[in-house]
Amino acid sequence: MSDKTILSLEGLCAGYGRGDAISDISLSLSTGEALCVVGQSGCGKSTLLKSVIGVFDKPVISAGDIVFDGCRLSELSQKRRCALTTSGMGFIFQTPGAAFNPIRSYKKQFIETLKSHDKYDAKSFLPSIKDVFSRLGLQDCERILASCPYEMSGGMNQRIALALVILMQQKLLLADEPTSALDAVTRRTVADELIAMRTDCGIAQMIVTHDFALASYVADRIAVMHCGRIVELAPAKELVSSPLHPYTRMLLEAVPALGGSIPTFSDAPVQSAGKLIEACAGHFVLSEV
Amino acid sequence: MIIIGLSFLTYLLMYISPGDPALKKLNAQGITVSEETLEAAREEMGLNEPFLARYANWLSNALTGDLGASYKDGLPVANKLMHAMRYTLILSAASLAVSLIISLPLAVITAVKKDGVLDNIVRLLSFIGNSLPNFLISVLLMYFFCVKTDLLPVIADESVKGLILPCLALTIPMCARFLRQFRAEVLEQLGRDYVLGARARGVKSSVILFKNVLHNAAIPILTIVALSVGTLLGGSVVVETIFRWPGIGKLVMDSITARDYPVIQGFVIFTSCIYVLINLAADLCYRRLDPRVGQM
Structure with missing residues (x-):
């Protein structure tokens, strides 16, 4: 897999009109790399994803820039920016069934998505979908395509949404808590599919999750967010085994273990100001300079 | 039952x-x-x-279809109702068609361009249209088109010209009501997750609007239209009486005044049949529009 940088965030600040919900976010993502963003609810994880794709009315980027596939997005018109991001980035919602029209067949929705990007070919449509579905463990392709999202389980909808990302040959997957609604077995299946997507298809991934277990399983690197800032960014194994920032330690200590009691989470204030500095090779931590 | x-x-x-x-x-x-x-x-x-x-x-x-005979003239009630129904159907179809032609596109445009200039103007007009009672609209129309300008007849005859004023009197409040309700339905659909999902997938705006939003909004819109059709076919007593339009509303008003009980009784049965049939037709359409309905 080539090590080409597919996405760079440069001091990104964005919000919903009353100050910034995320600020000074800088990171980069290479082809085939998976980055998990973890943190408490409300820390700005989803805002970060929405800012990157940029097709929603809000959040609004107030400072900084995004470079996607060599294009500086601030230099593009909103129309061209949307065309570039939606053709190159796949967005998986927390409840992927809800992100599709619940009463319209998957076939129609796949076709209208592909047609919107001039990627629809009537002859190759069914064979290529069958191929992608079988890779994702989805049997009975024609029945699934004829079904509506409301008829599918959460896990099925999740995999169908992933199938569209592969089918669209997108370069980056943005996933907002992709396993939050799944049982343990389906969660494992989806996690394996995420790994396969990046190893087999080279699709870079930015995955927002609360789930440290998932993050350490699928990600190359983990970024920990707190109060709209990245407080620590490191290779997944290193961050889990030797966290440097007090907030990361608190988060890891709060992860429940099987057979144990549910740990309490200290709400003592932790530092979320300063600058991200490289403490050791590839391990960045927020530090008061 | x-x-x-x-x-x-x-x-x-x-x-x-x-x-x-x-x-x-x-x-x-x-x-x-x-x-x-x-x-x-x-x-x-x-x-x-x-x-x-x-x-x-x-x-x-x-x-067996025998609703008795009118006290007033001894004619069969069923015949009297069918005769009046013909006029009510003409008036209802005309006013419903005009209302839908005006309100549906305007509601979609104002929902898509929410808070724009057109949206504000349409909302104001819709508010005024909703606030004016039917008889006042009829009297104002008569004043401007009959008394002031002498463009249209005061008493509606069977010609197209005679149909215009009663049709307008029904269309104005119905259009105002449709606009508010349709706009709200389209807005509600535009805020749904599937619209955000489609936008994130880069689906063309026209496809999102016409193939997804309008299709999903069609179900509540159909309910609103079905209720209005029922009301219209029951006859608009005020408008038909003011313009002397010989529809079912006028017939029942005259029958109440004359205490012509068989006609009133026949009218109730007739309109309740219409309501039941319209609701049945709407239910069948729901199943076609939303596959979930048939599975409930």
């Missing part, structure tokens, strides 16, 4: 309301009423029978 229940209630109301139907019938026919004549008329009309027997008799006749 609904229709039979309604017919029973109406029959009961007629039964307990003051006044002797035999006396009213004889008076309406200009006959001098003596005690013997009155008694003979009562016997002939079956008024000396017990209530339930009279209702059962009326119901069995009604099931």
